[in-house]
Amino acid sequence: MDTCRECGARALELVGQLQDQRALLQAQPGLVRIPLQGILQLGQELKPKSLDVRQEELGAIVDKEMAATSAAIEDAVRRIEDMMNQARHASSGVKLEVNERILNSCTDLMKAIRLLVTASTSLQKEIVESGRGAATQQEFYAKNSRWTEGLISASKAVGWGATQLVYVAPGRGAAGESADKVVLHTGKYEELIVCSHEIAASTAQLVAASKVKADKHSPHLSRLQECSRAVNEMAASVVASTRSGQEQIEDRGKCWGPGAAAGLGAGAQTLTHSPLAADTMDFSGLSLIKLKKQEMETQVRVLELEKTLEVERVRLGELRKQHYMLAGAVGTPGEEEPGRPSAAPRGGTSKKPPLAQKPSVAPRQDHQLDKKDGSYAAQLVNY
Template identity: 40%
Template structure:
């Protein structure tokens, strides 16, 4: 390229000299050919490395992925509830309706959070880009952009985790504790998204106020999901422990004897723990008496 430019420059200089000397010019086609050759070489020298990803597109893609994950979860909860109403009865139906109902309410609030977060994000970009493109705005504020992306990903992952946990519980293969953990993770990741948005939002922004209100609703609904999961867990545990309808006469008698043995063991263990507690208290009083100068007869028996 350098050599070609030198040749092109030399020919241009020679042509200029002929023009100044009013000589005939015959090498214009040759100069044009050299110019086109230089242009071709310049284009070949352009950076061929992968282009930096457009952060505006990344943000948009992650926000859409978050919304898609939530919509999938809502649809899945609806199908699970319909299947349970068609196939389950009694306590199992009651438990499934409680779990899926509260989880669906939480998902509806999270979906509202996504809509409001997207609205606020557009407001922030419009107010802060100062004539620059959204791509340049996100690139210039890359740390804030990374926080926003992290919050969006965390919300999507938590929603999928809750959907999976609820599915397992309804099918009798999961644990209520998994629903509790997933719902709390949704509250935490939602707050992460809110905090990331608040960094760049105007303090008087109504969209920011709406987003904060939705986050508080999510926190309240998370508490409802946790309480419902704990209550349903206790119901299932009690029902399975006291359901003797399928026991035969021999099995019932054997279970009765095993229960009596456990009662005696528990009573003995309780008696031992009470004796241990009494001795610990006596030793504590003795040590305290030595520090305070009590007499032996002052120590409780």
Template identity: 70%
Template structure:
């Protein structure tokens, strides 16, 4: 819009263009990860949860791509309409992958039904306590992983947009700021 040539448009809107390209690459990367995860699950070396995470990542990246496209596109643009329709299809397919994954996972887990009929009262109580210990351990580990995920996301957002052009033409992240530089000075002590 408003630029004489395509080259001038991209030169004028380079930051937006980089965001659009980044969102496109994220969709492609997510699709690649989904295929690789599916291969691992079929070979019994992967986890069903990987498929779910990849599906969510593809849907989120597609939404980012549409949002980035809307910034510069005309509201009545036929291409934008097609992109939005494709985005809806991607979301629907991602939801289908998640539903199919959960269904397959449930079918496999149904085979492992628990039979406690032959256990004594004491054995049942011992098993119950051991299971409670495992639940507490898993909850602690889950909380730790949630904190780690939050820190990873913070770092991702901090690095997003702070890329330097490398000598070979590829982008690489700028060095992260050192924590020592960002520390607040010590408070003055009262005499």
């Protein structure tokens, strides 16, 4: 702030000198240049280190991130195969069926992402070759730095999402959300669903960043769009297999230990232990990765609450149904007869209270007399 104030004061002083013909020759633009350089230096210091990249390094970073994404996907596929072998030895019956279904859908998703990354790489090479002209590949990336940074960010997001879906790094323990935790009975189904949605969003970001400069008639672009649709379908398959497996386990009344019990009862725990209370939420000290992790954790809690709400609604419906059944079975058929005359006066007897009050005439005879009176009156009129 002090530097900005000094710069403003020097700028006003320079403008005053330029307006005065006598002081015009004594004007010193250097007085403004010095505080401007100070502001520029402060801005460079405040710039995030992740963005402090020289233009000539952008091309190398793109290739590095795409290679890292491919490696993360290959590692995820191998991890799924190991998890499949562990599940076959450690579980059987319904649990094995659910594990295999979930892991197979995760494998298909990883394969679809791998094809999408390959198609994206081919499209990027086509864009660079058609647009760089006489410039080198590094110069093209440097010239289109915003587009390049978008590719880098999207590639990181895809690789991170694949890692979160299936991989738990050594030493991280139970900190990672993944299919591995679900199969090992320490995770929640909602975590797997959130990771699948996150991967679909990350791949959509990669597709959008890749086709910004692409020719709309490019075969590589068509291939990329086909791979994107396949990724969305596979992500939906992971979500569907996860939810069906969760319902199947709950219907059978079986649990996988403390992790599954926590998954089934997470809604009530979230209601009482949710950090998102009335306190003021301060996210200023969180990094990008921590913010993303908290965002995914919040999505998990939302799914848990929705599941709990759905279960409670079903329970409420069953309670009401049972209440109606018990209320209808309180009296026997013989006990229900006395109650019928109390309802009858509402419909028929209330229309003719004087006739119902005659003590010497039976109700059935009143009914007959009404008919006779009506016919007799009609005869008098006709006569």
